[in-house]
Amino acid sequence: MAEKYYSYQPLDEPTDARLLELEAGKDGEPIVCTLIHVSLQNLFHSYSALSYTWGDARDRREIICNGKKLFVTANLHSSLRRIRHQDKSYMLWTDAVCINQSDITERESQVRNMKKIYQQASEVIADVGDWTEEPQLAFVLASKVIGVFQDLDSSIIISESDFEKYGLPPSYHKEWKAWTSFLGRSWFRRIWVIQEFALASNVRMLCGDTFFTWEALFFTMSQLIHHGMGENQRSIFDGYEETMAASRGCLGIINLARARQAVEENKPRKLLTLLQNSRSCEASDARDKIYALLGLSEVANEPSIQISYSEPASHLFESVTRLLILTDNGIEILYEAGGYKKLQDLPSWTPDWTCRKEESQLGDLRNSDDDLIYHASGSSSFKARFMGDRKNLAVTGCIVDEIQTVGTAFFRNTEDSYVTDEIIWDKMRAFEKEASGLTSNATSYPSGESLFDAYWRTLIGNKTHHEAEAEALAEYGEFFAALLRVQQIYEESERLPQSRGPFFASSLASENEAQEFKRLEDKSRPYRLSQQVMLPGRRFCMTKKGYFGMLTQNAEKGDYICIVMGSTVPLIVREIEVAQLLLTTYSLVGEGYIHGIMNGEALTMEGFEVTDIILQ
Numbered sequence: 353m354a355e356k357y358y359s360y361q362p363l364d365e366p367t368d369a370r371l372l373e374l375e376a377g378k379d380g381e382p383i384v385c386t387l388i389h390v391s392l393q394n395l396f397h398s399y400s401a402l403s404y405t406w407g408d409a410r411d412r413r414e415i416i417c418n419g420k421k422l423f424v425t426a427n428l429h430s431s432l433r434r435i436r437h438q439d440k441s442y443m444l445w446t447d448a449v450c451i452n453q454s455d456i457t458e459r460e461s462q463v464r465n466m467k468k469i470y471q472q473a474s475e476v477i478a479d480v481g482d483w484t485e486e487p488q489l490a491f492v493l494a495s496k497v498i499g500v501f502q503d504l505d506s507s508i509i510i511s512e513s514d515f516e517k518y519g520l521p522p523s524y525h526k527e528w529k530a531w532t533s534f535l536g537r538s539w540f541r542r543i544w545v546i547q548e549f550a551l552a553s554n555v556r557m558l559c560g561d562t563f564f565t566w567e568a569l570f571f572t573m574s575q576l577i578h579h580g581m582g583e584n585q586r587s588i589f590d591g592y593e594e595t596m597a598a599s600r601g602c603l604g605i606i607n608l609a610r611a612r613q614a615v616e617e618n619k620p621r622k623l624l625t626l627l628q629n630s631r632s633c634e635a636s637d638a639r640d641k642i643y644a645l646l647g648l649s650e651v652a653n654e655p656s657i658q659i660s661y662s663e664p665a666s667h668l669f670e671s672v673t674r675l676l677i678l679t680d681n682g683i684e685i686l687y688e689a690g691g692y693k694k695l696q697d698l699p700s701w702t703p704d705w706t707c708r709k710e711e712s713q714l715g716d717l718r719n720s721d722d723d724l725i726y727h728a729s730g731s732s733s734f735k736a737r738f739m740g741d742r743k744n745l746a747v748t749g750c751i752v753d754e755i756q757t758v759g760t761a762f763f764r765n766t767e768d769s770y771v772t773d774e775i776i777w778d779k780m781r782a783f784e785k786e787a788s789g790l791t792s793n794a795t796s797y798p799s800g801e802s803l804f805d806a807y808w809r810t811l812i813g814n815k816t817h818h819e820a821e822a823e824a825l826a827e828y829g830e831f832f833a834a835l836l837r838v839q840q841i842y843e844e845s846e847r848l849p850q851s852r853g854p855f856f857a858s859s860l861a862s863e864n865e866a867q868e869f870k871r872l873e874d875k876s877r878p879y880r881l882s883q884q885v886m887l888p889g890r891r892f893c894m895t896k897k898g899y900f901g902m903l904t905q906n907a908e909k910g911d912y913i914c915i916v917m918g919s920t921v922p923l924i925v926r927e928i929e930v931a932q933l934l935l936t937t938y939s940l941v942g943e944g945y946i947h948g949i950m951n952g953e954a955l956t957m958e959g960f961e962v963t964d965i966i967l968q
Contacts, residue, residue: 358387358420360452366461367392369469370450371399372417374432374442383415383432387449392468399443401473403548404431405481405538406448406636417449424448431479434561445469447544460659467551467647476552480539483560489530491564494572496520501575509580509877513870535573536597540604543633543644546626550611550648573605580817580881600632600708607633611648623649624676624685628716631688632708638665638695641705642672651675665706666695673702674742683734683918686747687715690924690942691906700939701745701967710763710889711904714813715921715943725815725823726920726945730952734918744937745967749916752954753899753946755924759786759892761905780883781839784811787892791900798898799948808832808879810892810900810947817881824882831879834872841869886945899949904942911941914965915954922946922954928968937966 363369369392375384390397407427415422415429424432428448436442451462470476500518512523521527539545549555557564576582582602607629614621626645635641643659646652656675660668676685686701693704717725735748762783788807797806811832814824886902893901895913903911907924914923922945925938954960 356421358417358422360455361389362455363389363458363461365391367465369445369462369465371397372444372446372449374436374444376437376440376442378438379433383429383436385415385417385432385449387418392465392472395472397443398474399445400435401470401476401548401552402431402435402444402446402479403476403539403545404428404446404479405542407538409636422449427481430482435477435479435558445473456661460661463643463659466547467652470548470551471553473552475554475556476548477556477558478539478545478549478566479558480537481559483562486530486533487559487562489527490534493521493527493531494568497572497575498568501571501579504575504579506578509881511580511874511877513873532594532598535601535605536594537601538634540601540608541597541632541634542604543630543635543640545604546607546611546630546633547644547647549608550615570605570609573602577602580877603629603632615648620650620652621648622680623651623672624680624688627703627705628688628713631705635706637661638706639663639668641665642668666698669695669698669705670702674738677701677736677745678738681734681918682736683747683916683920684716686916686919686923686940687713687921687943690940691904699743699745699968700941711942712885712888713943714945715919717815724920726950727952728921728946728950728954729915729917729919730955732917732955734916739966743968746964747916747967748962749914749919749923749965750954750960750962751912751914751925751965752922752949752957752960753895753897753913755893755901755903755907755909755911755913756896757790757894758903758907758909759783759790761889761891762887763889763905776884777839777842777880780880780887781842783887783892784839787811790892790894794894794898796898797900797948799953801948805829806900806947810902810945811886812879812882813886813902813945814947814950815882815886817878817885828879828882831876835876835879838869838872838876841872893944895946899946901944901946903944907941907944912938913944913946913949914938915949915960916965917962922949925965925967935966937968940967 368389370387371390373386373388375386377384405427407425409425411426412423413426413429415424415432425448428446431446435444447462452458496519500520510518515522555566557566557569573582610629611621611626623642623645626649627641630641630645633641635644639661642657646657646659651657654675657672673685673689676682685703688703688709689701691704691709692707694706695704698704714726719725729749737746738744739746760783762779791803791807794803797803799806808829809824812824812828816824816828889905890902891905891907893903893907895901899913901913901922903924908926911924911926914925916923921943924941924944926941928937928939
């Protein structure tokens with residue numbers, strides 16, 4: 353008696369794979385397909401590869417495979433239904449069907465083949481999901497942005513009060529909501545799509561039954577960010593989770609562009625760079641945070657990294673970190689370490705790639721000439737060695753200061769039903785007020801510059817909101833002064849909160865007052881955009897020696913400021929109190945910005961002496 357459900361037959365060789373022949377069908381008809389075994393070494397079939405989002409694994413739909421029932425996720429069922437032809441069969445590769453997901457050994461073997469599978473596909477269809485009113489409105493907005501920004505001066509920053517002037521809808525309009533929702537689709541945040549997209553000889557973007565161009569999507573998003581209108585820069589009339597999903601979607605799109613460019617230029621990327629850029633991406637299996645990127649990296653064939661779904665993710669993360677410290681510029685991976693960890697038993701020097709970092713990375717920031725912005729250890733070189741059971745990492749450096757006071761960490765998250773400029777301004781104003789209070793007893797600054805200059809430069813890490821630009825010019829001090837005046841006007845106002853935000857200026861008593869407020873608001877905008885890059889996930893601090901700083905969110909009073917040789921930024925470390933240890937050891941807390949010692953100044957401090965700093 354024939355089996356009712358499809359049963360996979362083993363592949364003969366590690367370089368074999370399965371292709372799915374999707375039979376012709378019309379809407380409403382069952383999805384019927386045939387799985388065939390092929391050799392990737394001698395492949396004579398032309399096929400398309402499908403890139404999509406699995407969705408809820410519990411939500412299953414039935415297809416007919418080789419005459420038997422096979423259950424797939426609802427998302428895959430929808431994709432197959434929308435891409436099949438009505439008059440001819442269609443050869444396809446899709447992971448959920450072409451790989452026996454219940455066979456761990458086969459999964460490991462097929463993951464090794466993934467690079468070749470996507471390279472050899474005639475095209476990759478990137479299905480971002482069903483067509484609804486949301487993408488329709490998002491594409492309407494995109495067409496407006498493309499029309500407006502095609503020839504716009506790149507230096508112009510557009511405030512929300514100027515949207516009408518440029519033919520754009522107000523920030524509360526449903527087109528913006530649709531755009532935010534579209535960017536928040538999970539396809540843009542999925543770790544595996546990076547390789548699937550980057551390796552494709554040809555990509556077709558699909559939403560519902562509609563194909564659209566990648567170029568239009570990327571241009572719209574990048575131009576909105578460049579002109580100060582990105583997801584973290586304008587009022588978002590959605591909840592916090594929707595806003596953050598859209599922000600991570602933006603990062604995902606930028607990451608896809610970088611990965612594809614590297615493949616087109618035939619330049620395998622550093623694994624660490626790929627890991628950094630994809631940190632906010634999602635994976636149902638933590639190990640895929642590494643495995644999904646190997647095929648694009650310089651260590652694709654590294655024998656010490658074996659694809660194994662029986663190895664705990666913590667072991668994998670630790671071994672990869674150890675490899676990169678010993679074979680690459682190891683200091684760079686320490687910028688990603690420290691902080692909160694979900695995985696147990698990870699050394700402080702090993703990043704937990706399953707955790708998103710609220711704060712932007714400082715250690716590898718570069719300007720448009722690809723020069724590093726910060727040089728805290730001067731031109732020194734990084735030196736490291738592993739001790740004992742290789743759980744302790746010894747780096748060379750010097751403790752130069754101690755954290756005396758810290759403020760509250762800044763987070764964008766909110767209980768409100770939407771995230772507007774007003775809400776974010778209130779949070780930024782509260783952060784700045786607290787930071788100002790921490791500095792109230794300071795009478796001079798160690799570097800000799802004015803307290804005002806040191807203060808405003810610290811709050812933005814002494815850099816602009818454009819990654820391509822380095823040190824903030826003196827005019828940013830004027831922008832900060834304008835921001836303080838804007839905040840003062842807000843605080844002096846007794847009007848209802850709903851009269852504030854983008855419409856606050858129009859509610860002021862006189863036309864001159866309104867014009868002056870608008871002038872100050874526009875003038876302060878570059879500084880506020882720089883703050884929005886620097887503040888999230890960080891807290892203000894003062895050190896015992898009187899320096900101002902911006903630290904990672906988990907830094908505490910009593911933590912130490914350490915200059916590690918070869919590091920571009922100071923590292924924050926915490927002494928571990930274990931009575932049995934003969935040597936002083938530390939846990940790595942994270943990186944930090946300490947104004948006045950970001951360009952090698954600490955190396956000339958009295959008592960600076962290089963020694964081993966042991967990180968546990």
